[in-house]
Amino acid sequence: MSTTFAVEPQELQPGVALAMPVPEAQPVIQLDHIHKIYTMGDVEVHALRGVSLTIRPGEFVAIMGASGSGKSTTMNILGCLDRPTRGTYILDGEDVSQMSKDERADIRCQKIGFVFQGFNLLSRTSALENVELPMLYLGVDSAQRHARAMEALAAVGLAGREQNHPNQLSGGQQQRVAVARSLVNHPALILADEPTGNLDSRTSVEVMEIFQRLNRERGITLVLVTHEHDIAEYADRIIVFKDGKIKSDHAVENPRNAAEELKNLPVISDDDDDEE
Amino acid sequence: MTLLMIIRVAFRALVRNKMRAALTMLGIIIGVSAVIAMVSIGQGASASVQAQIESIGTNLLFVSAGAQNVGGVRSGTGDTGTNTLTVEDLDAIKREVPSVSMVTPNVNARSQLVAGNMNWNTSVTGVSEQYPEIRKWPVATGSFFTDAEVRTAARVIVIGQTLADNLYPGTDPIGQDIRVANLPFRVVGVMARKGQDPQGRDQDDVAFAPYTTVQKKVLGRDRIQIAFVSAISQDATYTAQSQITDLLRQRHKLTANEPNDFTVRNMTDVAEAANETSKTMTILLACIAGVSLLVGGIGIMNIMLVSVTERTREIGIRMAIGARSSAVRTQFLIESIVLSVTGGMIGIILGVVLSLAIPAFLGWPTLVSMMAIVGSVLFSAAVGIFFGYYPARKAAALDPIDALRYE
Numbered sequence A: 001m002s003t004t005f006a007v008e009p010q011e012l013q014p015g016v017a018l019a020m021p022v023p024e025a026q027p028v029i030q031l032d033h034i035h036k037i038y039t040m041g042d043v044e045v046h047a048l049r050g051v052s053l054t055i056r057p058g059e060f061v062a063i064m065g066a067s068g069s070g071k072s073t074t075m076n077i078l079g080c081l082d083r084p085t086r087g088t089y090i091l092d093g094e095d096v097s098q099m100s101k102d103e104r105a106d107i108r109c110q111k112i113g114f115v116f117q118g119f120n121l122l123s124r125t126s127a128l129e130n131v132e133l134p135m136l137y138l139g140v141d142s143a144q145r146h147a148r149a150m151e152a153l154a155a156v157g158l159a160g161r162e163q164n165h166p167n168q169l170s171g172g173q174q175q176r177v178a179v180a181r182s183l184v185n186h187p188a189l190i191l192a193d194e195p196t197g198n199l200d201s202r203t204s205v206e207v208m209e210i211f212q213r214l215n216r217e218r219g220i221t222l223v224l225v226t227h228e229h230d231i232a233e234y235a236d237r238i239i240v241f242k243d244g245k246i247k248s249d250h251a252v253e254n255p256r257n258a259a260e261e262l263k264n265l266p267v268i269s270d271d272d273d274d275e276e
Numbered sequence B: 001m002t003l004l005m006i007i008r009v010a011f012r013a014l015v016r017n018k019m020r021a022a023l024t025m026l027g028i029i030i031g032v033s034a035v036i037a038m039v040s041i042g043q044g045a046s047a048s049v050q051a052q053i054e055s056i057g058t059n060l061l062f063v064s065a066g067a068q069n070v071g072g073v074r075s076g077t078g079d080t081g082t083n084t085l086t087v088e089d090l091d092a093i094k095r096e097v098p099s100v101s102m103v104t105p106n107v108n109a110r111s112q113l114v115a116g117n118m119n120w121n122t123s124v125t126g127v128s129e130q131y132p133e134i135r136k137w138p139v140a141t142g143s144f145f146t147d148a149e150v151r152t153a154a155r156v157i158v159i160g161q162t163l164a165d166n167l168y169p170g171t172d173p174i175g176q177d178i179r180v181a182n183l184p185f186r187v188v189g190v191m192a193r194k195g196q197d198p199q200g201r202d203q204d205d206v207a208f209a210p211y212t213t214v215q216k217k218v219l220g221r222d223r224i225q226i227a228f229v230s231a232i233s234q235d236a237t238y239t240a241q242s243q244i245t246d247l248l249r250q251r252h253k254l255t256a257n258e259p260n261d262f263t264v265r266n267m268t269d270v271a272e273a274a275n276e277t278s279k280t281m282t283i284l285l286a287c288i289a290g291v292s293l294l295v296g297g298i299g300i301m302n303i304m305l306v307s308v309t310e311r312t313r314e315i316g317i318r319m320a321i322g323a324r325s326s327a328v329r330t331q332f333l334i335e336s337i338v339l340s341v342t343g344g345m346i347g348i349i350l351g352v353v354l355s356l357a358i359p360a361f362l363g364w365p366t367l368v369s370m371m372a373i374v375g376s377v378l379f380s381a382a383v384g385i386f387f388g389y390y391p392a393r394k395a396a397a398l399d400p401i402d403a404l405r406y407e
């Protein structure tokens, strides 16, 4: 594994030609010396200590690192859920580091899709309605909401499950609903914090297959946090955090191909929940 | 995000928890229906008092013997032992007061009436021939007695429908003989049916004879306790009142610092007093019912607070995917308004049904007032906003990261 400390990856894999970022394109993410300090009473926790990072459109980045190294903190800042204590964050050409709560809500709505470890779907609400939700806050009209949600669910292989509630879906299916929800507003960026953390290995591959497909076919920029090396290797680039700093940032020589692997994985015959 | 969408989101959230929504609404349902029912009872009472007063006639004045009691409406019997109002006084009023058109004494004698083998105990009222016109109470069959019959103290009698039904079942009472206090009288007319008054008394259980006859032959004395006076118009009642007072003071030779030994009251004052009473009653009833609305509102706040805590994660999800704080606040505010207004609507239906059922089951008159309905809709919406605001603000103030982490 080659380890470079370069913040900006200069070269990319020929194997990912479809998702090849146009070099002169404006970066999706530009973090410049980001610091995050949590204050709890008298104690200050320096969660991020100067993180600088550029991610270009169409990249698929995996973030790794020990527990407490600042991965989730970084994701929260990337997702405009939180503001850095210091440093600037330019998202899609816009400085979002000092935006107000409402401005950040609008940015999240328009430019960012989230996938969480715990799925975070609305319970007692159908898959379709869950996927329609982000469009509701964007003000998309109901007919278009419906059409786009159906299309997104089909894209993650859940056609026919639109009316199921989360408790009527398997973990993998729930996560796929969450992926569909993250992409309906056509975000510039999808952020996934340990999306496979609650899934078994086969289901994890299925979810990674969807991510890879979205990344390659639609050019969606993806940032994913994971603890597992095998999962990180589906990405084109791996960034490792340590103690609130970037320890390494390198391209993946030969990213794994989830679609290929799925063909070779044994299909559990009585798993009628499986659409693949 | 449009308001319509937020309302739809709020509705969906409530539908997801139907039982709880229903129980929460119950407080408002009971409150609103109680307010409507109570106000209907109050308004019904008020309206029937009004109708009664109108049927008596608004240009009517009472003249009674004895000084006025302090406050309140005096009953017709008056003070015993006063002998200050005479037939001559009434004649003078009729003759000399220009704003007065008609006068009748009202002399009551409780008597036993016997017709054939039938017996009936009622109050025989001695009046003048102008009584039907003054009281706006026509004769149904036969005729009222005449001026001449009053002057000659003729033994003629006009009976109410209840007497006609009970003393002469199946036969025409006109021209029949009847014994009043063992004296033979002749029935000359039957009054039109009046039915019950709001207190449930039978207004047709009456008999009228010339006051001269009642004074001389039944009571054996010529004292007058009460007289009804008709002013030429409703506007003239106050003029008539002061003119009668002046006349009677002069006739009774009262000096400037002596109080009146009689009372003149006009119907407008009586109507106003009665109105005041029923208004007070309506307000009191509405207030009591209003307390239950308040309790219903507190119920909503309680449930909304529980709901905000329970749905912390949901709030986190909504915020993470782009809901502004204001959208979350509006959602919760609208949820509580939807709860209270839906409860209010059901309460209105229930309240109106109750109001319509009360006369049948309890015999009280009710009047469903549009104002009470509109008022309770507005009030229940206000309850929703007031008691929903704090929980909604709490929801909107949540931090999306904390909310998402909430277990």
Ligand SMILES: Nc1ncnc2c1ncn2[C@@H]1O[C@H](COP(=O)(O)OP(=O)(O)OP(=O)(O)O)[C@@H](O)[C@H]1O
Residues within 6 Å of the ligand: A038, A039, A040, A045, A046, A047, A065, A066, A067, A068, A069, A070, A071, A072, A073, A074
């Ligand atoms: N809200 C907070 N208040 C105080 N300290 C915090 C808060 N959130 C995170 N931290 C601290 O910041 C540091 C980085 O946390 P972070 O959640 O980013 O780690 P992580 O890399 O995501 O770890 P894990 O792999 O366990 O999820 C930790 O020391 C953590 O205790």
Ligand SMILES: [Mg+2]
Residues within 6 Å of the ligand: A071, A072, A073
């Ligand atoms: Mg984490």
